[in-house]
Amino acid sequence: MxxxxxxxxxxxxxxxxxxxxxxxxxxxxxxxxxxxxxxxxxxxxxxxxxxxxxxxxxxxxxxxxxxxxxxxxxxxxxxxxxxxxxxxxxxxxxxxxxxxxxxxxxxxxxxxxxxxxxxxxxxxxxxxxxxxxxxxxxxLKDQLSTARVERLRNEFTREGTLEVDHTINCKRTETLAACEQRGQQMALQKSTKRFVDQLFANLTEQRLVEPKRNLAGAQVQVLNSHVVSSAFSGQGNYSVNLSVSMRGDVNNSRLCSLISVDNRFCAEYGTPMAGSVGAYQANYPTVYSDSQLSFSEQAATSNNVQVGRINPPAAIEVIHSSSSNQPAKKTPVMVPVTLRSNVHDDEVFINGVSYGSTKLSVNIPSGTYDIEVRKLGYKPYKKRVTIRKAQTINARLVKKPESIAVPTPKREQSNTKASPTIVSQTPKNQIVIVPAGTFKMGDLVGNGLANERPVIEKVLSNSYGMQSTEVTVGEFRRFIENTSYQTAAEKGRGCAYYKDGEPVWDLDYSWKAPGYEQAESFPVVCVSYDDAKAYANWLSAEQGEQFRLPNEVEWEYAARAGTTSEYPWGNEIGKSLANCGWCGSAWSNKSASPVGEFSPNHYGLYDTVGNVWEWTQKRASQSGVTVRGGAWNFAPSLARVSTRLELATDFRANYIGFRLVRER
Structure with missing residues (x-):
């Protein structure tokens, strides 16, 4: 029992x-x-x-x-x-x-x-x-996902004490000491299996997690164990009552998949426990993974143990208890290893086991390991290394030639609190030709708002041109200098900014001073729908071609760029792939970013996800207009390609800008 x-x-x-x-x-x-x-x-x-x-x-x-x-x-x-x-x-x-x-x-x-x-x-x-x-x-939904992941992690890392009784038959060929050691090891193995079973049974979201148990990478670390009582019977049986103190652990990088939330909510956790070895009693494994916890007497006859989730060299040594007649041996030497790579949101595998993303620091027993770093759209980095002393492994991943540009930052971006670096070199705002075609418009995945439904098939019979980036401060400045135009913010009650969950008006905010530092390469903001139309009219006269705001069908078709997912690269926002609130970029929840800081979609359009909301053309039946694409201070789920927010034409905020289409 x-x-x-x-x-x-x-x-x-x-x-x-x-x-x-x-x-x-x-x-x-x-x-x-x-x-x-x-x-x-x-x-x-x-x-x-x-x-x-x-x-x-x-x-x-x-x-x-x-x-x-x-x-x-x-x-x-x-x-x-x-x-x-x-x-x-x-x-x-x-x-x-x-x-x-x-x-x-x-x-x-x-x-x-x-x-x-x-x-x-x-x-x-x-x-x-x-x-x-x-x-x-x-x-709040993001906060809820974060809280659920943290609760699950804490539930898996609980500590507890368990008492187990176990009886075995001593073999004729083994000594009493060997039978005693085998019986205690079997009792320990039983306790660790029971402990991990109880970890799963006591999870708040047990019904959701249990079917995915084999993906959890659950582990048990033995903190302390002692024999409460033991005895040999006249029939050659050995019975032991063992008290074991243990701590659970789990592969942190897999927590999100267990409760079906976006993997970005697990990106901030450290690496899973792997090979952390301390003093322990008897010939017992210090750390058991869930996959190792199969209970059989035959399995207990071996004195070879596995520490953590990495298979160490066969010569790994353990400390024996005083009840054993064998002399004490030394614990294995643990070596600190750091792994880095040239990309974000990668995944590190050591001997086939996932250890999360770089930068990664882990202590492992000395020995030889197969290291692999993977990222979608890149050739995996693979290397067999022999670890004898502390070292840093720098993995360089190369994008696959056939890859269709999973968006990644153009350069390394710091996650520190320092102000983001402003880059002067940005893509030129060129006209991208969007081909004619048919697509399904609206909430294709089922995560959208009510105004994204029903899904409707739309046909665009003709190709059209669209600006590759949002209109920048520098481009808008030329318009102002040529026309002496005054924006609504400059003539009226300023511009709105987001504070404590609602827009607040500031009389001093305008396209020139939106409440954060900006350069000429930043998208122009604090412009109303009519301001955007005025710019389009000026540009049309300036270049002798017809420019206007895109209608919603044109905008979504171009933003989807032939995909049916929530974002150009898939159904998860990922990390540092766009500038939106809590998206992991250097500008998230701080300000807009220079246009073109992230890779374009398949049509060559930058920042269709995040950065600033973009005005679309008003339909005759609409009393207001819609903005599309999300923004630097709005939740990632609102940066989906089908999200639409309806606003008044005279509204302006430091998170709303625009781009134009050029008619054929």
Missing amino acids: AACATFNVTAQDTVTVNAIESELSVKQTELDNYTQILDKHLSEETRLQAQLDLLRTRSSDLDKEKNQALDAMNDLYRRLIDDPSLDISKAQTRYKESVVDHKKNKDDITMQLAAIASHRKDIEQIRVTKHTLVNTLES
Whole structure:
């Protein structure tokens, strides 16, 4: 029999998860309420607009009636000259009433226009509130995923003490000491298996994790063990009661896959426990992996043990307990090894076992190992090395020639708190030809917002040109200097920036000073929809070709670039592949980045994911307009290719810019 383990645990992780889930529920309810309010306002706007159309139609009829009454009265006045006794009172009354009715209808039109304007102002405010709530919700979802991963990690790394009873039959050919040692080793093996079983059984998300148990890389480290009681029977049996203190561990790089969240939430963890050896009792393995925990008496007859999850040289030595008649031996020599590579978001394998991403530091027993570093789109780096002393291995990965550009930063970017380096060399804003074609537009994967559904097949019969980058500060400055144009931010109440979950207006913010340091190569921000249109009109006259904002179909088709995934490179945002909130770039949650800092999509378009939201062309049926592509301070889930936020045309913020299309 084996007693249940007594775990040292804390409920704080679950409290944190529950608090985030509660906040998510509150914000979701708020968003649902605002969605209902917006729907009612939009319905009311439609009703008011219909009434206005009726008033305008009636105005034409009343104007016609007024003119006819005037003509009739004038005719009677002419006849009155010849017949002074003629009664013209009815004609006068008719004309007077038509004038009054016409004036009243004009006043009603004025009042209706004011009501619609006021209503649209409310709609604009509701839309701004909605888009901030959407970002808050997505940010909370990120926090929830982080908290769930942390809770799972802590649940796997619990400590506990377990007592086990085990009885074996001594073999005729073995001594009593050998039988005793084998029995204790079998009891230890049973305890470690039971311990890891209980780790899984006590996981908060056990139902989700258990089916993926073989992927977890779960391990047990024996901290301490001692024999509570033991005895030999007259029938040649040996019974032992063993108390074992243990600590669990797990491959941190695999936690995300266990609970089905984006792998970026596991990127900040260190490497898994592997080969950390200390003093221990008896001829027992210090660290057992879940895959090693198969219990059989035959397996226990071997004195060769495996430490950690790396197969060490056969000469690895262990310390024997005082109960053994064999002399004590030395523990293996652990060697610190550091691995680096020239790419981000890679994965290191040592003897086929994943150890996470570089930069990686790990202590392993001296010996010979197969080192491999992998990254999608690159040829794997492979090397067999003999480790005798501390060393650093620098892996250089080369992009496959046939790779279709999984976006990676153009250069190494620091994750330190220092201000990002501004690079002067950026791609020229060239016109990229987007080919004609058919695609499915909207939420193809199922993670989108309500306004991304239903999915609709769209056909673009003709090719068109699109600017490869967002319009930069330098490009916009030429427009201002040539036209003396004043943006809405410069004429009005400034520009909005995101603070504590909502846009806040700053009168001093404009495209020249958006609240963060920028260079000429940064995307221009703090421009309204009308500002972007004014730039397009100027550029059209300047170059003699027709430029305009892209419509939503053109924008999404170009951004997808033939893919059906959430992002140009797949369904996970990854790390440092784009400039969005919590995306791991040097600019994330700090500012926009220079255009073209990340690899382009298949059509050669830069920054269709993140950096700044981009205005799209207003449809006749829309009261507002949409922005697409996500931004440096918005959640990664909002940088998906199908995400659309609806805003008023006069809104401007330091996270909204634009790019143009050139008509054929």
